[in-house]
């Protein structure tokens with residue numbers, strides 16, 4: 001019998017959704033003292049999407065629906081739904097439970113949210129894989145979805161220009177022919193990034209940008225090297241590196257440190273800003289839509305963020 005750790009995952013289909021309200025850097029310069037040139041140069045971000053009246057579960061629904069329709073699977077074959085988010089509609093019920101009803105999923109499966117901030121999607125994939133190993137059912141639905149605009153301090157130019165709302169989803173199944181390795185970690189820290197559990201007025205993201213930047217440029221290479229070591233692959237075996245989309249300068253620094261050409265790093269933060277747990281699945285869905293990822297290609301995805309948390313995963317398409 002195949003050892004559980006040998007079973008990789010196959011991404012059957014992906015989906016994504018970004019709300020229609022596009023907020024440009026110029027729009028933000030009317031609210032807070034900033035300008036398009038500074039934001040582009042220091043982050044690479046050009047615009048982001050903010051929800052208008054849509055809840056987290058509404059945008060997660062749209063990404064999930066796209067992935068489910070593309071996959072063509074019968075939802076009765078789903079073993080689990082895991083939603084990675086730090087910005088749910090409510091403390092309870094979870095976004096996942098709301099989606100169980102809205103997507104008309106069977107009730108005999110676990111549906112829950114998981115909070116690992118910007119590393120959330122990679123945590124969720126690993127958890128879903130674990131649940132699939134225990135299940136007679138074939139597929140899992142994994143979503144990263146965030147409505148960060150609701151917890152942004154629009155007076156803080158150091159944070160409000162960075163983030164956006166969006167959702168990405170993937171239907172996965174176990175596949176022993178695919179390579180998969182996961183490298184996850186966490187270290188308690190409320191200093192670098194936190195969002196207090198307070199009245200709505202005070203429930204805002206706080207961040208020490210320079211400290212997070214330093215953490216990111218050392219953590220992303222650690223995750224990439226961790227995955228390469230575990231899998232016995234070299235960086236040249238990898239077709240694409242899909243990093244959490246926080247700041248273009250972070251990705252450029254990683255590329256330089258690891259001597260990997262920038263063309264191998266997918267970047268879409270100019271369009272969405274930092275969508276936390278949604279950034280990696282949105283990128284994967286876009287890449288699939290553009291025909292960039294083909295069967296058999298090897299990707300390393302890397303997330304990092306509040307917690308602190310981090311994660312890397314080798315995914316063979």
Ligand code: UT7
Nearest residue numbers: 033034035038042118157158161209210212213246247305
């Ligand atoms: O998913 C969570 C992950 N989060 C991140 O990855 C964030 C990581 N950090 C960053 O991306 C960067 O640290 C920032 C983009 C947040 C800030 O960039 P920076 O190059 O580190 O700028 P800084 O904080 O060192 O500020 C440089 C200057 C300051 O002015 P002075 O003191 O030199 O006069 C800031 O006040 O830029 C000023 N500044 C701005 N100016 C115009 C800071 N934010 C802005 C702004 N527009 N939005």
